[in-house]
Amino acid sequence: MAKKTYDLLFKLLLIGDSGVGKTCILFRFSDNHFTTTFISTIGIDFKIKTVELRGKKIKLQIWDTAGQERFHTITTSYYRGAMGIMLVYDITNEKTFDDIVKWLRNIDEHANEDVEKMILGNKCDMEEKRVVSKERGEAIAREHGIRFMETSAKANINIDRAFSELAEAILDKTAGRDADADHARIAVERRPSRAPPARACCS
């Protein structure tokens, strides 16, 4: 058998209003760069990063979603498979913070019950434009029993930490499930390249 490149696979999802910096957060985490020249995300985007936690190699499969309402049917279909969800708002934009409640409701409706959640107040480098205090962010997180952090993709504040904490929380839960994850992966790899006839003839 080929050497394992990872021990566990975690699926994460980034959600939040348009323009709060979801793509920038992900880009900072996966490529350690920041750029303002991002086009808007249409539908859903995807990145992979492997991290090491407690001696385990964990492959993070991270889905970046479009913020606008129109894309919700497309994006909510990803909620179900997600093990961790990062809910992002922009500390310089009141509405994106108000909408947190809406996003939480979305998670309740579409995600697994035991999904790990985290709220991120992004753009915390822009102190002079801040309109949402850190205390308010903490308060809403506490109210819903969710982790909270202020981040800046631009200044690289708390980005790695946010992802590791979320991954660690999932790891705590999944500790006993290694075998299952492994099994699923091998099963996929061992499938013949042609689909079984039953699949081929259905339409």
Add this chain to the structure above:
Amino acid sequence: MSLHKARIKAFEDILNKDVIDFDQLRKLAFNGIPDEKGLRSVVWKILLHYIPHEKDARESTLKKKRQLYLQFIDEIIVTPGGDADHPLNISPDSSWSTYFKDNEVLLQIDKDVRRLCPEISFFQSATEFPCEKVVNSNGMKRLHKRVEQSVLKYATLERRGLGVAKLSSEIRRSDSLTSGDYVPLNEGCEAHWEVVERMLFLYAKLNPGQGYVQGMNEIIGPIYHTFANDADKDNREHAEADCFFSFTNLMSEIRDFFIRTLDETESGINYMMDRLGSCLRSHDPAVWDRLELQELRPQYYSFRWLTLLLSQEFSLPDVERIWDSLFADEKRFNFLIYICCAMILLVRENLLNGDFASNVKLLQNFPPMDVSLILNKAAEIASA
């Protein structure tokens, strides 16, 4: 005569006829419109049914439409008010309540036009022909001003000596929501992204059932870029009006892709994705099986491909070349499906050998490739 010159002449011959042979023009355009002499600009206008086939009627149509557009600006981009009306008026008919609602739409547009085609400098640069009514209005008709964030920073009361109080206050205004190079220009000038912002806002106001949906910026961008770079000065000057109506016509054909409640209908995006799936399955069952097995759903990549007519997958010149064929397609947008299918077939070896993650990445970041290779493959599929 070189082959290229012969092509240009072939276009000119068709365009100079009293009545254009539309089928002939379509066939010619399908294989690409030359970049020279503003040909793409005029041919797109015809293919998108903005200007008539009759040569004589063109001038008057353009004049009428361009005038109408100015009227839209006058009537739609207005500051509310009036004797009995005020910002705190809670009546639903208050022009202020509409104004505030509009600003929510505008805020989304503003975010998106400031990140349109960042790989080229065009949209950040000044237009040669700013809209006079807007740029000389003391900021009154500047749309981005309406959604500019202003923050009341502080006000301090200073007292010096005997009772001389000085109130110093500072109101800071943020430059923009997104930092970067998309800064508004001074009075008298405007950047191309400001023009795009205005067109999208007018479109949203005139199509209230649909409003503005993210991605429309990526549809209007290439059209405006083409029109604003026309060889003819008069056409460049009216690029905004011409683009607005051509975009509106194009949207009338693809707007259902942008409407969530129509996703499942025959004109909706899910149906398009299904069609791409069947096309792939019949042309390359091995790849189709592979993607199915990996549970790599078409939504992961083709939602964006189809909704945006591939505008985010290629560089602007390539997008323009692809759109020549798309617009010239007799059954719009069948050929789009074939192009998407061709793209998948051209990376089939990678897909057959890649795991789920590398395959999603490959399809979401389609590798740079000679676009004629893709179009030829698509034509092959179309004729199969």
